[in-house]
Amino acid sequence: AKETATEADTSSVIQNETETTTSGETYKIAMVTDSGDITDQSFNQTTYEACKAFAEANGVDFNYYKPDSDSDEARIAAVDQACAEGYNIIVLPGYLFGATLREESPAYPDVKFIALDMSEADLRGDQTDVDLSEVYNVENTYCAIYQEELPGYMAGYAAVKMGYKHLGFLGGMSVPAVIRYGFGYVQGANAAAVELGIEDEVTVEYAYGGQFYGDADITAAMDTWYSTNGVEVVFACGGGIYTSAAEAAAKVGGKVIGVDSDQAPVIDAYAEGMTITSAMKGLAPTVNTLLSAIVLEDTWADYVGKIDNLGLVSENPEENYVQLPLESTQWCDTFTQDDYKALVASMVAGDITVDNNIETMPETAITVNDLGNIK
Amino acid sequence: MNKKEKKSLLRNGAFQSLIASLACILIGLLVGYIVLLLINPAGAGKAIISILKNFMYYPTKVKALQYFGSTLVKTAPLLLCSLSVLFAYKVGLFNIGAAGQYVAGAGACLYCALAWNLPWYVCILAAVVVGAALAAISGLLKAYCNVNEVISCIMLNWIALYVVNMLLSTVKDASSPYSESLTAKNPGALIPSAGLSALFANNKYVTIALPLAVVVAILVWVLLEKTKLGYELKATGLNKQAAKYCGMREKYNIILTMAISGALAGMGAAFFYLTGVEQWAVTQTSVPGMGFNGIAAAFLGGLHPIGAIFSSYFIQHITSGGAYVDKSMYCAQISDLISALIIYLCGFVFFFKLWLNRVLDKRDEKRAAQGQKGGEA
Amino acid sequence: MCERGRGKVTLENYAIEMLGITKRFPGIVANDNITLQLKKGEIHALLGENGAGKSTLMSVLFGLYQPEEGEIRKDGKKVEIKDPNDANDLGIGMVHQHFKLVECFSVLDNIILGVETTKGGFLQKDEARKKVMALSEKYGLQVEPDALIEDITVGMQQRTEILKMLYRDNEILIFDEPTAVLTPQEIQELMSIMKNLAAEGKSILFITHKLAEIMQVSDRCTVLRKGKYVGTVETKDTTPEKLSAMMVGRNVSFAVEKKDAKPGEVVLDIQGMTVASKRHKNNAVNNVSMQVRRGEIVCIAGIDGNGQTEFVYGLSGLEPLKSGTIKLNGEDITHAPIRKRSMMGMSHIPEDRHKHGLVLDYTLENNMVLQRYFEPQFTNKAGFLKKKEIHSYAERLIEQYDVRSGQGPVTLARSMSGGNQQKAIIAREIDKNPELLIAVQPTRGLDVGAIEYIHSQLVAQRDAGKGVLLISLELDEVMNVSDRILVMYEGEIVGEFDPKKVTVEELGLYMAGAKKGGGKNE
């Protein structure tokens, strides 16, 4: 009943809007970037592209907003601005929007909020003891968080299985999503090594760049990894930071693992076949699902108020929210597609569990050199 | 007769600064507009308007008020930075280090607030002291080693940034690159609003920092123009040797000047970060622009503390206004561009005044000459 | 007296004629319809009070300023001199009052600067060096071509300036107050050099405030007053008295008339003062002991650079002593800060008025209270300045000491003539009503009118029972003003004399270090 009520006044507010969609409702979609830009080659960009694609496909009005500084105040201002311009579906990618949701979701009951990468903890901020419904407006907000540790695990597992013994992890900034990827990666590599009984041969260099873009300094560090320390493959995890990894890899024919989306096309621009795989999470699908739920199918009610923890749902990898790309991954006979499918299956089945804590580096049999922030 | 009045008005320094500043603003906006036109003629007009409208962009009174508040909140630190710059400048020192002292101040007040849970006034004090200390280093270097303050300040800007990043990493959120939120960790460190926020649609960031900033501006003016200390400091700035000759402690004065200047910048940081409006990102790789914009505001304000109040507001106004530019056509940096242009143009102000006076002099001489001729004949 | 130049147009061949030149500066007519005619091979002196317009006129001739009216002729032909290049092409060279030499360049580099000989853009210094050495031989201008300017004496710097002109084969040479900065010996050298040059057929314009020099070298002399042309006279049929009358418009007395001194008790007592030197290892001032009594003018004579400057720095507190004690009115002030000394009644007219004496970018009124702005009469308890009092105080001093400036108390000190800048300082220091007045080269670069005035002020202070310590490089000043003469040589007092009982020659010997352990000729 509540939902329909919401629907009702939603429509009532926006009657005067011009845009109409197939469902007869009138929607305007806005996206607000967290601190980066929609070209951060990361979740902002993925989200933007998904929204845009959907909007164009369905003739819905769409625009994006960028906060003028990296602060809650600015993010809230951006949402205010979007709402003031009559946008009533607001997509917020990134864990930074917790405070924004706390403030704005109650303030605009008729606007629908879709928050990605938003865990309960992020949402609660410091209000740990009160009931969630008092923290934010459960009647117009949907949150999703991804189990990045899973694709991270798969990537690490795959890399070692493919025969790489000296791995590297280059994170952007040490933010939750990135950490989950990283720790998953380490666990995966460890599992594979143990499986093959080569714990003592496998090493992981682990570091964060402290920024989401590459530059001479980070490239220098990567050069050291590839050329001096003999690292074979680096999981470049965070926005444009892969550029430095790819730069260095290209010089010595090293390998790189992409992140978030299938980055093979981008990274291979540096050298053919550089990308052995990508640890993907399904931002785009989620965006699509929800936008269509609202705009096309009127099934928003099924989602609103939830904080989904998106990960593995099916034995069929492609139906999952987290996966490795089937086509661009460099399958080989030590790690075939079937091995991958098997892996997914056993993960779904729960035979394999991946720890998702982001406080401490997972215990491993293999050596992990934690270099912390290298810049 | 009225000729005379016109002349006296044109001769008036304050009036000259005013025209000059307005000219800078106009030209700056004009160039900005042209740039917009070049990029995309369609929305140029709309864009420049929304930059100028800033918060007035909101149809509803409430929101408008609220964001007027936000603009003011950011004006306070800018004002203090510009005071820092102009104070030093009046005393013959170019404190390009305001940026770094601002950083140091931010580091100090946030650390006191988050690591030691100290109340807001103590945190402000800490920021002031640390800012002063950092600037005093430049002062010391100039007084005793005659190191050009501009250079030492630039070095210290970077050092301050790196150190503060390291320091605040110890009080940052476990899972994000930001210093912990004051509201959560230590609300006592938030500068009280004393009911001011009510005036701005409960914009909780509006605090007594605003009136305080204005008061400081006035104090700076009094100190410079009316007091013995101001006289001494200016003398020292203009001629170190002469100051020594007539018994002023010239080294001490140079250091004192820098210290005061740094204190102002540090206070600016406190007035910003202790409102909780923004957290410090320990991954910052460049010094926040506040100090540099302070230079702009200082010169745009005709190097007058009271003028600085208005110029600071203006600069902040267009900076905030940049957020309302349609991102699908232009980028927010347009307003950075404009304020940068304005700084640049401020460089021409002195020449403008010089030129104006020359013109006036010429005119008067001509008059005088004619007068003489008349007399002889 | 001849009429205004426009009238008698040239029949004799003049090297340079400046006809009816007028040059205005904001608020002042620096040159008002001035005519100056320079014959070939003559030494032509230009005389006038401070701010009379001499430098300006020369700057016009040298192309630094453009005159509003009037024309310049070379060998009877009208010429345009827009900048120093034009002047150079016309063979006009100038030795500026404040030398225009690049401190960190070598003498040679300074000489060739602007007229370098190059091969493919690269400097070729060898010929240049030969030519310079030849010139310095010919005119007896010793220089070390490779020494840096900052390391050589003022005298050699000036010789460099002269060589600069000769190197450019200039025919017309302008000297703006060349002697203001030279020691007596150096002055004599310069005089003979100028004579040689004239003998070589070069024409010389020579600005100075010292009538003796004019009488000694010049053939003719043109006098300016307050920017106006007064007249031109043959030196041989005029006298210093006539000249100064022309220049100031009244008779000036050179012999400072003063009653005998009646020395009272000791004001200043210095024992074994030693001051380290910035430039060399051994001390600049070495174990100097001396006293100044009330009612006497003690003069420290000596050639520039024999420690006088450091001596005064030590005495006034600008530099710390290495050893020794200073007592003012019996109280030990050896380690007292400058402010304390000043408040205890020490006044100091500094050697360099631009460096120490004034804040050039402050107004005259602010400069007038530089030594006492903190006194209750100018600052209230809360630390606020009393602007009105300061203004009226400045007005009083300007009135009383006849300091001339564009806009009175609110004039920028920078824009005042050096002579008046000096007067302002003297007014400030004397009006403090000191116990001890230290005057370092107080008349440097000033005109006879100003000099007379300043000397009379010193004497007045003495007669008022103050102690006066005068440091001077100019022997006639030393002889005229002082009651007691101490000669300083290489940082030590080498002799004490009574001006009435000693000759200039004898003093000169002591100053040159030829004689030592000066017998107290009582």
Added chain:
Amino acid sequence: MLLLIQYTLIFASVLILVALGGCFSEHSGVINIGLEGIMVMGALGGALMLKFVPATVPAIVMIVLVIAAAVLVGMLYSLLLAVAAINFKADQTLAGTALNLLGTAAAVVIVRAINMAESKDNVSSTITYIESKKAFLVRIGGFEFNWFMLIAAVALVVSYIVLYKTKFGLRLRACGEHPQAADSVGINVYKMRYAGVLISGMLGGLGGIVYITAGVSEWKFENGVAGFGFLALAVMIFGQWKPVNIGFAALLFGLFRALSNVYTGFPALVALKLPSTIYNMLPYIISLVVLAFTSGKSRAPKAEGIPYDKGQR
């Protein structure tokens, strides 16, 4: 080890070029705080060239074109400083600061405009030049030689000769030391100062492109040049305004910069566990300390920062 050398050299090249730029400007009497901004603009010029010239052209052509672009843009941009500081007697520090702020802002605006003109969605301020950049690199074993290293070395030698062995240099330095003197011997101080500033624009611009191609194949102009212009300033002072010393200073600073990134290749340093922030901070601290000891008798051009005005004496 090779890596350390390689990165030391490339960072040093940037610093040498830019510091020499500052050196020329200051010897002419104009303080150039704006090097940072000039670098950004030069980088922009070069980057656009890299972007638009097909990567297929022969390396030498590419190199020449890119350098030309960077140099040209750098010079044009430095004109802003020249006009303000020389003709209009603006406060040089102020003008320089404006140049810095303007540089980044303008670059971002321009690049975005271009990107958006190409594709509506690409609002990034990034320029990519993966292929075309390869023209600058020559692999010699493990060592990646960059033509800019050579250019920087040449620039160093040439600057020394120009400053101390030519008529131009003599006059330039005279203008920085005692413009009135220069003027009185008929040297056009304004022209000389223009020359000085333009040269600094040239070298600064070059330094800019070298910096953004040093380690990466795409550059996001929002990031400016991360304070390298200021670091170069430090190098210049550290080098006491003398080309040769500047060379050494640059190598030293370059070494620290490189160390902060490749120290993971040296177990000893890894063991130290120093945060790389320290390495980044060191150059600034060192130059401060050095300044403290050398500035007493600093060789800074005497008249630098003082606008020249014929009337004044």
